[in-house]
Amino acid sequence: MSATGFTGIVVVVLFVGLMIAYSIIDKDRKSILIRPIAAYKKIEKEINVSVEDGTQLHISLGRGGITGPESAAGLAGLSLLKQVIEKSSMCDHPPIASTGNPVLSILAQDTIQGSSQAISLADQRKNPSGELTGVTPFSYAVGTLTTIRDDNVSANVHTGWFGNEITWLTTAGERQSSPTIAGTAQLPAQAVIYASASDPLIGEELYASGAYLGAGKMHEASIKAQDVVRWIIIGLILVSVLFNLLGFNTFIEEILAGSI
Amino acid sequence: MNIKIKAPISTAVAIGVGIIVLLGYFIPSMDSIRFILLRTGLVLAAVALLVGIINLATVHIKKIGKESENSGYSLILLISMLVTLVVGIIDMAQTYLVGRPNFQITNWVFTNIQLPIETSLLAVTTISLTYAAAGILRKRMDMFSISFFFVVLLVLLGSFSIPPATIPFLQVVRDWILRVPALGGARGLLLGIALGTITTGIRILMGTDRPYGG
Numbered sequence: 001m002s003a004t005g006f007t008g009i010v011v012v013v014l015f016v017g018l019m020i021a022y023s024i025i026d027k028d029r030k031s032i033l034i035r036p037i038a039a040y041k042k043i044e045k046e047i048n049v050s051v052e053d054g055t056q057l058h059i060s061l062g063r064g065g066i067t068g069p070e071s072a073a074g075l076a077g078l079s080l081l082k083q084v085i086e087k088s089s090m091c092d093h094p095p096i097a098s099t100g101n102p103v104l105s106i107l108a109q110d111t112i113q114g115s116s117q118a119i120s121l122a123d124q125r126k127n128p129s130g131e132l133t134g135v136t137p138f139s140y141a142v143g144t145l146t147t148i149r150d151d152n153v154s155a156n157v158h159t160g161w162f163g164n165e166i167t168w169l170t171t172a173g174e175r176q177s178s179p180t181i182a183g184t185a186q187l188p189a190q191a192v193i194y195a196s197a198s199d200p201l202i203g204e205e206l207y208a209s210g211a212y213l214g215a216g217k218m219h220e221a222s223i224k225a226q227d228v229v230r231w232i233i234i235g236l237i238l239v240s241v242l243f244n245l246l247g248f249n250t251f252i253e254e255i256l257a258g259s260i
Numbered sequence: 261m262n263i264k265i266k267a268p269i270s271t272a273v274a275i276g277v278g279i280i281v282l283l284g285y286f287i288p289s290m291d292s293i294r295f296i297l298l299r300t301g302l303v304l305a306a307v308a309l310l311v312g313i314i315n316l317a318t319v320h321i322k323k324i325g326k327e328s329e330n331s332g333y334s335l336i337l338l339i340s341m342l343v344t345l346v347v348g349i350i351d352m353a354q355t356y357l358v359g360r361p362n363f364q365i366t367n368w369v370f371t372n373i374q375l376p377i378e379t380s381l382l383a384v385t386t387i388s389l390t391y392a393a394a395g396i397l398r399k400r401m402d403m404f405s406i407s408f409f410f411v412v413l414l415v416l417l418g419s420f421s422i423p424p425a426t427i428p429f430l431q432v433v434r435d436w437i438l439r440v441p442a443l444g445g446a447r448g449l450l451l452g453i454a455l456g457t458i459t460t461g462i463r464i465l466m467g468t469d470r471p472y473g474g
Contacts, residue, residue, distance in 0.1 A: 005286035012282070015462050067301050072457035075464060078471035102312025103305050110472055131319050132312040138381040146330045167388045174395075185453050187446055194408065196392035198399060203449045207456030210469065218468040222459040229455060 011229075018225035023217045026224075034223055039181045039199040040212035043080075046155035046179060047088050055154035056093040057084060058147050060169060061108055062160025062184065063100025063140050070161035073185040073206060074104050077160035078111050080209035084157070085115040087213065098133045098147055100140030104160070105132040141165040148172045158182040158197075159206060162189050170196035271467050278465045317341060344369065411437060 001009075043057075050057050061077040064070030084095050097112060099105045109130030133143025148156055148169060156173040158166060162184040170193065173180035182193045183201025193200045204226065210219030243249050277297055284294025320334035347365045354362045393412055396405050417425045418434025463469040 001287060005288075008286045011458065012462065015458055016466070019459075019462065019466075065305060067298065067305060072460045075469070075471050076456070076460050079460070079463075079469050082471065102308040102310075105312050105315060106308050107471055114470075114472075132316050134316075135309070135312070136378070138378055142381070146333065149330075164385055164389065167385060167392050171388050171392060185457075187449060190449065192389060192392065195389075195396045203452035204456035206453075207460045210463070216468065218463060218466065222463055226455045226459050230451075233451060 015222075015225055015229065018228055019218060019221045022221035022224045026217060026220065034211060034220070037201070037205055037208070037212060039183070039201045039205065040209065042155075042179055042181055042199045043084065043157060043213065044087070046181075047084060047091075050088060050093070050095075050154050051090045053154060054092045056091070056150075056152050057088065057095040057155050057157060058150075058153045059084060059095050059097045059157045060144050060147075060160070061097060061099040061101075061104050062158070062162045063135075063137060064104065064161025064185075065101050066103050066107070070185065073159075073161040074101065074107075076207045076209065078104070078107055079215070080157065080159050080213070081108060082111050082115050083209060083213040083215055085112060093152065096131070096147055096150075096153070098131045098144050099160075100132070100134055100137070100144075102132055102135070105130050137163050137165045141168040144169055145172050148178075149176060153178060155179045155181070158184075158193075159201065159209070161185060162193075164189055164192055167192045167196050174198070270472055271470060274470070274472055275465055275467055278461075282461075282465065313341075 046057060049055070059077070059081050061074060061081065062070075064074035066074060081095070081097055088094055094112075097108045099108055107130075112130050131147075133147070134140035145168065147153065149172065153176075155178050156169065158169055158180070159182070162169075162182075163186055166182060166184060166189050170180050170182055174196070179199065180197045181199040181201065182197035183206035184190060184193060185206065190200075190202060194202065208219075208223055210216065211223045240249075280290065281294050281297055284290040284297075317338060320337050323334040324331045324338070347369055351363045351366045354364075393409070396409055399405070414430070415434050415437060418430045420426070460469065464471070
């Protein structure tokens with residue numbers, strides 16, 4: 001096994017250990033203290049608004065597949081979709097989902113059907129879609145615009161893998177005067193989201209929907225585990241800076257290269 | 261017909277395949293199994309594309325029937341889809357008859373219709389991005405938005421080649437912004453995304469997150 005492989009296994013085992021430990025420690029606590037994220041508060045607020053007004057939430061899941069580096073963003077979007085459907089079980093019109101990837105579209109439909117059955121949404125007409133609106137970045141954006149412009153859509157949530165085309169979606173939401181919550185894993189698109197969405201999700205906030213929308217203890221534990229590993233990384237960066245300043249870096253490089 | 265695999269079975273299959281693929285990254289001897297599973301996944305993804313296109317067509321056929329204001333767009337989409345399909349079939353038939361790749365009509369469609377449209381949309385994106393950057397202070401007047409706005413302005417100014425923007429100080433500031441805070445921030449965001457990706461993956465492998473209806 002290579003050094004990279006070993007490090008990978010250590011990281012995975014560390015994460016699993018921390019998540020299990022925190023879920024056991026916080027088992028009896030009603031809720032744990034996590035920093036508030038405005039975007040998730042807005043989602044909860046918009047779910048309540050849609051229940052009262054008889055409107056719908058639109059959730060676009062981006063155009064990431066499940067076999068590449070973009071898969072986690074898409075899966076995080078699906079997780080959010082599941083939470084929103086479960087929370088909006090009282091709605092006259094459950095959320096609409098749109099995607100730019102066929103696999104994600106099928107998974108979205110499956111998630112919707114599974115969640116809808118779980119909350120006894122038997123009426124097929126009321127069941128939300130899992131529509132594939134386009135398969136290239138621009139066709140996806142253009143196809144999604146018609147859903148955003150639907151008068152019955154009260155808010156738009158864009159979570160998943162988007163490029164710069166997200167500016168079309170966020171700007172369209174703004175023109176409709178509907179709140180836009182957006183997050184993506186692509187760095188340039190994050191800058192676009194920060195500038196154009198009313199409530200942006202920055203960096204790892206995209207993956208934390210479960211913890212903030214009450215998906216369970218393991219989601220909250222994963223946030224805590226993430227924080228612990230983040231501190232470990234900060235510590236390692238500071239130690240490496242210190243080593244660099246003291247001139248130990250070449251010594252360590254030689255050890256890693258196996259020449260000592 | 262609604263065929264649905266029971267939740268415990270689908271969950272077990274998903275977790276099992278996920279663990280094997282993950283181990284394949286770390287343990288070289290499991291590489292071959294990982295590749296088989298990934299290749300199967302790619303084939304299924306290609307089938308999903310076909311299902312997705314049928315879904316897209318079905319949704320738009322329904323939209324035409326509804327007499328909504330967007331039904332015209334749905335009609336255009338369906339006609340375009342049909343024409344592209346026919347063109348593809350003709351090209352494939354010609355390829356079969358000639359005995360060598362012959363996708364002239366398909367290439368013509370992509371070069372003269374798809375490419376100009378996508379290029380125009382890219383140009384509109386530039387305008388849309390500028391509009392978004394200009395509107396940030398209207399949306400959120402806080403410290404981060406103000407610094408975002410002025411950094412964008414400074415970097416843009418530093419990129420110009422007209423005289424007031426060519427003063428060395430501006431270029432030095434621009435280079436420093438790109439090299440130090442922007443790069444540092446990007447690395448920080450990437451670390452956060454990596455941590456988020458790992459926890460999402462582990463939650464799925466543990467069965468806590470089941471984005472497959474299970």
